Amino acid sequence: MNEIKVVGIVGAGAMGSGIAQVAALAGHIVILVDPFKDALNKAKEQIHRTLRKQVEKGAYDQQKSDSISANISFTDDINHLKDCGLIIEAIIEDLGVKQKLFSDLEKIVSDNCILGTNTSSLSIVSIASACRKPERVIGIHFFNPAQIMPLVEIIPGLTTNENTAIITKNLIDTWGKKTVLAKDTPGFIVNRIARPYYGEAIRIYEEGEHSFATIDWAMKTIGGFKMGPFELMDFIGNDINYKVTETIFEQLFYDPRYKPSITQKRLYEAKRFGKKSGRGYYDYAEGAINPQPVNDYYIANQKIFTRIIVMLVNEAAEALFLKIATKEDIDLAMTKGVNYPKGLLQWADELGIGYVLNVLEKLHFDYGDDRYRPSILLRKMHNQSKFFYPE
Ligand SMILES: NC(=O)c1ccc[n+]([C@@H]2O[C@H](COP(=O)([O-])OP(=O)(O)OC[C@H]3O[C@@H](n4cnc5c(N)ncnc54)[C@H](O)[C@@H]3O)[C@@H](O)[C@H]2O)c1
Numbered sequence: 514m515n516e517i518k519v520v521g522i523v524g525a526g527a528m529g530s531g532i533a534q535v536a537a538l539a540g541h542i543v544i545l546v547d548p549f550k551d552a553l554n555k556a557k558e559q560i561h562r563t564l565r566k567q568v569e570k571g572a573y574d575q576q577k578s579d580s581i582s583a584n585i586s587f588t589d590d591i592n593h594l595k596d597c598g599l600i601i602e603a604i605i606e607d608l609g610v611k612q613k614l615f616s617d618l619e620k621i622v623s624d625n626c627i628l629g630t631n632t633s634s635l636s637i638v639s640i641a642s643a644c645r646k647p648e649r650v651i652g653i654h655f656f657n658p659a660q661i662m663p664l665v666e667i668i669p670g671l672t673t674n675e676n677t678a679i680i681t682k683n684l685i686d687t688w689g690k691k692t693v694l695a696k697d698t699p700g701f702i703v704n705r706i707a708r709p710y711y712g713e714a715i716r717i718y719e720e721g722e723h724s725f726a727t728i729d730w731a732m733k734t735i736g737g738f739k740m741g742p743f744e745l746m747d748f749i750g751n752d753i754n755y756k757v758t759e760t761i762f763e764q765l766f767y768d769p770r771y772k773p774s775i776t777q778k779r780l781y782e783a784k785r786f787g788k789k790s791g792r793g794y795y796d797y798a799e800g801a802i803n804p805q806p807v808n809d810y811y812i813a814n815q816k817i818f819t820r821i822i823v824m825l826v827n828e829a830a831e832a833l834f835l836k837i838a839t840k841e842d843i844d845l846a847m848t849k850g851v852n853y854p855k856g857l858l859q860w861a862d863e864l865g866i867g868y869v870l871n872v873l874e875k876l877h878f879d880y881g882d883d884r885y886r887p888s889i890l891l892r893k894m895h896n897q898s899k900f901f902y903p904e
Pocket of ligand 1: 523524525526527546548552602603604605606610631633634654657
């Protein structure tokens with residue numbers, strides 16, 4: 514594991530430049546590659562800006578900042594990656610382009626170089642299939658911004674060998690990140706389980722009784738979430754959030770649980786992406802008047818929070834049932850990857866699995882929609898009076 518000294522990052526965009534900093538901070542010699550000079554210059558500026566801020570805040574001294582900076586070199590030539598022990602790809606989300614890159618990388622690197630991909634939505638095995646040695650290809654999914662968010666999902670594909678998974682997980686652990694192991698399934702852990710936070714919130718809004726401001730208020734006040742669903746969608750970008758939902762829906766063979774919404778599609782079409790475009794659900798123009806929440810605790814609890822939390826718990830239970838990850842990793846992923854106030858399976862125990870099941874069954878019956886079907890795991894656990902975390 515300690516033999517990996519040189520780390521290559523391909524793609525100097527938002528993710529690649531963040532991952533480069535993390536690896537350099539861990540003491541690696543980092544080579545950041547991008548075919549576009551502009552992208553390399555922007556990455557260089559962004560990394561220097563971040564390091565300057567860390568020094569100003571007193572988080573790093575000047576020497577540490579200088580050594581991180583000295584550890585990173587920038588190039589447009591992938592041939593410079595020949596001595597890498599690990600390469601993490603963070604280029605555009607396009608299967609053909611990624612496959613071509615992986616096949617080109619294999620012609621340059623040694624046989625024991627691990628090839629990681631930071632893809633959010635493509636399957637690991639589909640990228641690995643372009644390789645001569647697919648057993649060395651693995652998903653290493655950082656969250657944005659990579660230099661700040663603590664979670665990294667490690668995703669071995671069908672053809673990844675165990676050694677690759679062990680070495681990668683151990684190495685990223687030494688980078689000060691919290692790693693979780695996920696199965697190569699659409700959305701991995703976080704992007705899959707988090708879908709109802711957005712989808713169910715939009716459903717409630719579309720039914721017309723509660724404004725998005727009220728729904729946001731309910732989730733923050735009753736649930737303790739840092740951001741309400743609509744604030745969060747505006748922050749992530751309705752373009753990105755909509756596309757993730759659409760991709761997961763398609764990849765899960767149109768399971769109604771993951772159905773995208775017309776409301777968000779229209780925002781996307783209108784380019785109301787959220788904060789970055791000045792308008793999403795909310796208007797971010799100076800002096801704009803946005804709707805105010807109705808601060809009714811009873812309604813917030815009964816009609817909003819409960820409906821969204823049972824859907825989230827259902828998703829977490831189903832992911833556990835399908836062995837996408839362990840219960841500990843599922844809870845860790847949601848608290849460290851998207852800052853949930855507590856793990857969803859722990860939350861299920863606190864709410865009562867029978868209660869969660871009842872609410873889901875009522876929704877399923879009332880709406881007659883399969884999106885509300887309870888996970889068989891919740892039913893089994895309730896029948897056997899089990900807890901996710903028995904004392
Ligand atoms: N942005 C996020 O929130 C986020 C979070 C987790 C994972 N991801 C994933 O990380 C990857 C990168 O996302 P991003 O947001 O950093 O994108 P980005 O658009 O900011 O950066 C992509 C970079 O890749 C470069 N590039 C394009 N084709 C290339 C090639 N053939 N070889 C080398 N470089 C190439 C581009 O010049 C650009 O600088 C994607 O797979 C994405 O799904 C993104």
